[in-house]
Amino acid sequence: MPEFERETNRLTFKLVYYGPAQGGKTTNLMQLHELAGAQMKGELMTLETQHDRTLFFDLLPLGFRTASGLTIRLRLFTVPGQVAHDGTRKAVLSRADGVVFVADSQRTQATNNGESFQNLSENVARVGLDFERLPLVVQFNKRDLRDILSVEDIHERYAGAPWPLLFASAIDGRGVRETFTELLHGVWRRYADDLGLVTEHGLDEASFVTAAGGEAT
Amino acid sequence: MTDMVGFDRDFSLGELLSTRDADELCRTLTALLGTPVAMLDERCNAFGSAAHVVGGCRTPLVLELEPVGFLEADCPQDSLSGAARTVRWGLLSRARLRMVSDLHLEAVRADYAKLQQQNEALKASEAKYRELAATLDAKVKEQIKIIDERQLQLYQAERLASIGQLAAGVAHEINNPLGFISSNLSAAERYLQSLEDLRSVVPSTDWQARDLDFLFKDFVELLKDSRVGIDRIARIVKDLKGFSSVDQPEEQVVDLNAQLETLLTVLVGQKPPSITLSTDFAPLPPLLCLPGHLNQAFLNILQNALLAVGDGGIVTVHTRTDGTSISVEVTDTGPGIPDEIRARIFDPFFTTRGVGSGTGLGLTVARDIILAHSGTVTVICPPHGGTRVTVNLPV
Ligand SMILES: Nc1nc2c(ncn2[C@@H]2O[C@H](COP(=O)(O)OP(=O)(O)OP(=O)(O)O)[C@@H](O)[C@H]2O)c(=O)[nH]1
Ligand SMILES: [Mg+2]
Numbered sequence: 001m002p003e004f005e006r007e008t009n010r011l012t013f014k015l016v017y018y019g020p021a022q023g024g025k026t027t028n029l030m031q032l033h034e035l036a037g038a039q040m041k042g043e044l045m046t047l048e049t050q051h052d053r054t055l056f057f058d059l060l061p062l063g064f065r066t067a068s069g070l071t072i073r074l075r076l077f078t079v080p081g082q083v084a085h086d087g088t089r090k091a092v093l094s095r096a097d098g099v100v101f102v103a104d105s106q107r108t109q110a111t112n113n114g115e116s117f118q119n120l121s122e123n124v125a126r127v128g129l130d131f132e133r134l135p136l137v138v139q140f141n142k143r144d145l146r147d148i149l150s151v152e153d154i155h156e157r158y159a160g161a162p163w164p165l166l167f168a169s170a171i172d173g174r175g176v177r178e179t180f181t182e183l184l185h186g187v188w189r190r191y192a193d194d195l196g197l198v199t200e201h202g203l204d205e206a207s208f209v210t211a212a213g214g215e216a217t
Numbered sequence: 218m219t220d221m222v223g224f225d226r227d228f229s230l231g232e233l234l235s236t237r238d239a240d241e242l243c244r245t246l247t248a249l250l251g252t253p254v255a256m257l258d259e260r261c262n263a264f265g266s267a268a269h270v271v272g273g274c275r276t277p278l279v280l281e282l283e284p285v286g287f288l289e290a291d292c293p294q295d296s297l298s299g300a301a302r303t304v305r306w307g308l309l310s311r312a313r314l315r316m317v318s319d320l321h322l323e324a325v326r327a328d329y330a331k332l333q334q335q336n337e338a339l340k341a342s343e344a345k346y347r348e349l350a351a352t353l354d355a356k357v358k359e360q361i362k363i364i365d366e367r368q369l370q371l372y373q374a375e376r377l378a379s380i381g382q383l384a385a386g387v388a389h390e391i392n393n394p395l396g397f398i399s400s401n402l403s404a405a406e407r408y409l410q411s412l413e414d415l416r417s418v419v420p421s422t423d424w425q426a427r428d429l430d431f432l433f434k435d436f437v438e439l440l441k442d443s444r445v446g447i448d449r450i451a452r453i454v455k456d457l458k459g460f461s462s463v464d465q466p467e468e469q470v471v472d473l474n475a476q477l478e479t480l481l482t483v484l485v486g487q488k489p490p491s492i493t494l495s496t497d498f499a500p501l502p503p504l505l506c507l508p509g510h511l512n513q514a515f516l517n518i519l520q521n522a523l524l525a526v527g528d529g530g531i532v533t534v535h536t537r538t539d540g541t542s543i544s545v546e547v548t549d550t551g552p553g554i555p556d557e558i559r560a561r562i563f564d565p566f567f568t569t570r571g572v573g574s575g576t577g578l579g580l581t582v583a584r585d586i587i588l589a590h591s592g593t594v595t596v597i598c599p600p601h602g603g604t605r606v607t608v609n610l611p612v
Binding site for chain 1: 223224225279280281282283309313316317320321323324326327328331363
């Protein structure tokens with residue numbers, strides 16, 4: 001559940017980019033830092049890395065202020081994708097309000113995707129979140145590469161799954177904002193009523209998504 | 218303090234900087250800028266001992282989106298912003314360090330908890346394997362026994378099926394001649410009546426000389442006896458067919474009393490006349506079973522009882538029920554079974570009778586069939602003599 005601080009009238013959503021190592025989570029955040037048209041946009045904080053691989057997390061803060069005076073913050077985290085860092089991954093996932101699962105479209109990575117997704121569902125349960133109700137979108141990244149699963153293949157594999165499927169090439173920014181937008185919609189649908197965003201703060205879905213840096217549809 | 222809250226919380230100025238550090242920073246900046254510099258927290262209260270600079274300008278210290286504090290000094294905005302950037306840089310380094318060390322702590326804790334869990338699981342599986350190793354021998358023996366029994370059951374089931382086919386075949390073969398003998402007999406009876414008319418034609422001296430009165434009377438008697446015999450054969454054939462339902466492997470709902478009745482009619486013809494077969498049936502609930510197989514089981518038990526009693530012996534069949542199960546008791550007045558033998562009577566190929574009198578499989582088959590119906594068989598030899606075989610079948 002997003003954190004609301006009464007004294008500062010501030011609402012914070014924690015959104016986590018999850019997925020297999022080298023899938024492009026950090027790249028997504030780097031591109032969002034450029035592309036997101038949020039009212040407030042902080043620096044991308046990249047913690048220590050080892051040969052470009054995230055060891056702890058990256059953090060991109062976005063935010064906006066509503067007419068009612070409420071500050072809404074979205075803190076976007078990436079987890080380390082490498083299998084060995086499961087403890088860290090789980091700690092970063094704790095208290096998440098929404099998740100983007102960044103899969104690697106390359107055929108050779110299909111197993112890693114599957115294992116990472118399995119790991120996500122297990123860790124979601126371990127940190128006390130409800131997988132059924134957690135806003136989640138799945139992004140198939142690296143569409144620019146050659147030996148990748150076809151869109152039809154992927155749609156077929158995910159036919160029974162309830163999550164929105166997006167295709168991206170994070171390296172050149174394609175699909176990055178669209179993915180984030182889709183997550184914002186999911187987050188709105190999940191929490192807007194509980195938080196009284198419409199009734200108490202006069203927000204609507206479209207303005208929430210746009211102000212938070214997503215693309216208005 | 219990092220115990221309950223996560224690494225991803227917001228840090229206040231106080232968490233990142235002690236007031237002593239703040240004072241030192243302000244002193245340094247004051248010297249650099251040549252004018253008093255104060256540090257304020259996010260609510261614009263003085264942080265540390267440097268007092269508000271009245272009339273000075275403020276620059277926010279922003280780590281993410283919103284200020285965690287301010288610098289205040291009476292100097293050009295540019296200089297102050299430059300100073301703020303430097304301070305921010307230091308604060309950000311501290312924040313990163315705090316986040317990483319807290320995250321590390323959280324992760325280590327999670328890893329440790331997981332390690333403990335794995336350790337527990339490992340211990341449990343080790344214990345399980347140790348136990349398994351200990352019981353493996355016994356388990357293998359048990360399995361072998363089960364396989365042996367199944368094999369025997371299979372063999373018996375096939376054997377029963379072929380006996381059933383044979384019985385059905387014989388019954389069919391006998392039925393045909395039986396039919397024409399029966400109708401021939403009826404014809405013979407009619408012819409005899411016509412022949413009686415000869416009495417008015419044949420001179421009575423001749424009639425008497427040939428003792429034809431007796432002949433006609435005896436003839437009628439003979440035909441009547443034959444009719445009784447034929448009817449009896451017909452009944453036996455019918456019973457045989459009923460019994461031979463062993464070739465019908467489907468389960469049926471039957472009245473066990475009726476089944477036993479059929480069985481006994483077959484047996485009555487086989488037993489020596491000096492042995493009494495008596496019944497004491499209580500009404501029974503319907504039983505879902507393989508009737509042919511159960512017939513075979515009871516036949517084997519009854520044949521055993523009949524062989525056990527001598528001249529003048531009595532074999533009694535009782536049926537009882539308590540609503541949830543049916544019990545059939547076969548009691549005989551034979552000599553009983555010695556203890557050391559009783560333990561073995563259900564063993565395959567065990568027989569106390571001479572070679573050729575039986576396969577020694579009768580009671581084994583009986584028990585297997587009853588076990589297959591989830592029932593039990595017990596054998597008791599009461600002190601006053603005889604043997605009581607009790608079959609219990611769940612309804
Ligand atoms: N061709 C191609 N390469 C990409 C794309 N997105 C990311 N990459 C590259 O893939 C590599 C890994 O990307 P990252 O964003 O660091 O991956 P990550 O998911 O953060 O990896 P971890 O931090 O190890 O979990 C980098 O070399 C990226 O340049 C893409 O869309 N196409
Ligand atoms: Mg990364």
